[in-house]
Amino acid sequence: MILAGQLLLNDDPCAARIAPGYVRVEGDTIAEVVVGEVPASADAGGPHALVSPGLVDAHLHLPQFDTMGAHGLPLLEWLEGATFPAERRWEDPDFARSMTQRVVDQLFAHGTTAVCAYATVHHEGALAALETAAERGLRGVIGQVLMDREAPGFLCRDAEESIAGTARLLDLFPPGGRLAAAVTPRFAITCTPELLAQAGGLAAERNATVQTHLAETVAECQFVERLFGEASYTQVYDQAGLLTPRSVMGHGIHLSDEDRRLLKDRGSIIAHCPTANSFLRSGAMDRRALLGAECPMVLGSDIGAGYERSMVRVARAMVETASALGEGYPSAAEAWRQITAGTSETLGWSDAGFLKPGAPADLLLVEPDIDWLGGRVDPLAMLLFAWDDRWLRRTYARGELVYGSDAS
Numbered sequence: 577m578i579l580a581g582q583l584l585l586n587d588d589p590c591a592a593r594i595a596p597g598y599v600r601v602e603g604d605t606i607a608e609v610v611v612g613e614v615p616a617s618a619d620a621g622g623p624h625a626l627v628s629p630g631l632v633d634a635h636l637h638l639p640q641f642d643t644m645g646a647h648g649l650p651l652l653e654w655l656e657g658a659t660f661p662a663e664r665r666w667e668d669p670d671f672a673r674s675m676t677q678r679v680v681d682q683l684f685a686h687g688t689t690a691v692c693a694y695a696t697v698h699h700e701g702a703l704a705a706l707e708t709a710a711e712r713g714l715r716g717v718i719g720q721v722l723m724d725r726e727a728p729g730f731l732c733r734d735a736e737e738s739i740a741g742t743a744r745l746l747d748l749f750p751p752g753g754r755l756a757a758a759v760t761p762r763f764a765i766t767c768t769p770e771l772l773a774q775a776g777g778l779a780a781e782r783n784a785t786v787q788t789h790l791a792e793t794v795a796e797c798q799f800v801e802r803l804f805g806e807a808s809y810t811q812v813y814d815q816a817g818l819l820t821p822r823s824v825m826g827h828g829i830h831l832s833d834e835d836r837r838l839l840k841d842r843g844s845i846i847a848h849c850p851t852a853n854s855f856l857r858s859g860a861m862d863r864r865a866l867l868g869a870e871c872p873m874v875l876g877s878d879i880g881a882g883y884e885r886s887m888v889r890v891a892r893a894m895v896e897t898a899s900a901l902g903e904g905y906p907s908a909a910e911a912w913r914q915i916t917a918g919t920s921e922t923l924g925w926s927d928a929g930f931l932k933p934g935a936p937a938d939l940l941l942v943e944p945d946i947d948w949l950g951g952r953v954d955p956l957a958m959l960l961f962a963w964d965d966r967w968l969r970r971t972y973a974r975g976e977l978v979y980g981s982d983a984s
């Protein structure tokens with residue numbers, strides 16, 4: 577199969593660029609990437625199409641797709657009022673399975689082919705999510721959420737039991753696979769120090785991805801201070817062995833310079849979630865301060881606190897949030913790189929985010945209905961700011977058409 581058009585290339589470590597050419601796919605793999613002319617005869621695409629790697633969403637909650645839009649509550653009240661009751665529905669693994677089907681459909685329909693996702697505390701539900709997402713060809717990690725306090729009884733689990741559950745998921749979906757389990761303590765408030773330490777131990781033993789939340793709101797940070805005393809929120813995770821180069825910490829808004837230095841020293845990653853931060857009015861993440869401290873950063877939708885499924889629009893919100901904070905906002909070319917190779921490289925996923933031979937064929941075909949190549953505006957800026965979901969015509973995961981139709 578040949579997809580032709582403007583290829584979104586990520587050979588520059590900071591910014592994406594476009595160049596005409598084609599991608600040839602054999603089975604589930606990219607066989608060839610040729611820059612030059614856009615061929616007249618291709619299976620799909622043409623001179624005005626964009627061929628992009630699939631997009632990466634580094635922080636989202638699968639069970640929260642049915643509660644997006646619960647507006648007006650700050651984080652802790654939002655969790656109590658909107659989120660925890662919704663997550664209870666995953667007690668039923670059949671519900672978890674069918675909901676994951678719906679969610680994966682929505683991800684593919686918005687061009688997302690790789691994720692770092694949270695399931696719930698329910699072991700069978702998390703297993704159903706992993707099985708379902710793996711069958712559909714999603715790339716990334718999904719974790720069973722760990723909580724043993726400060727949440728409703730129906731969502732608290734014994735520490736040993738939930739660590740054993742995560743260990744079993746790691747046996748079935750080991751790190752390094754296309755879809756792997758992740759160690760997922762929800763956040764310090766809902767985890768005892770013992771549970772955090774066991775989670776850190778398991779992650780080290782298995783070389784697993786860690787997902788959690790860090791310093792999203794001031795009230796949350798104050799609660800952590802009450803629970804843990806002296807140590808800063810970031811140090812609490814460090815003491816539990818949870819700050820690793822494979823740790824993806826959601827938000828990281830209310831951090832000190834010292835916290836950022838610690839994150840940098842450990843190589844831990846902040847998942848910036850700009851749409852969720854504005855929706856819950858949690859604060860504005862200072863991207864410049866984070867990158868200035870050389871902390872690795874990825875980008876996430878954080879659905880359901882975030883209300884945007886499209887990582888293109890999340891990237892646009894990243895640019896707008898940075899612009900509102902002053903100088904030094906990212907260019908559209910940087911934003912496009914962030915949601916493709918930028919995030920995958922930072923996560924250590926060498927096979928995702930690039931158009932390169934040998935990589936799995938996770939690809940998007942985009943056909944804008946505006947003259948984006950007319951030369952009056954930077955084409956990547958036009959695609960970012962004027963983005964219209966209807967332009968996404970096809971999504972491929974592992975070479976398989978998972979969204980859109982074969983008819984060109």
Ligand code: GUN
Pocket residue numbers: 637651655659762763789792852878881
């Ligand atoms: N902090 C702890 N849990 C959550 C969650 O589900 N969403 C967000 N945005 N923050 C959290």
Ligand code: ZN
Pocket residue numbers: 635636637789826878
């Ligand atoms: Zn989150």
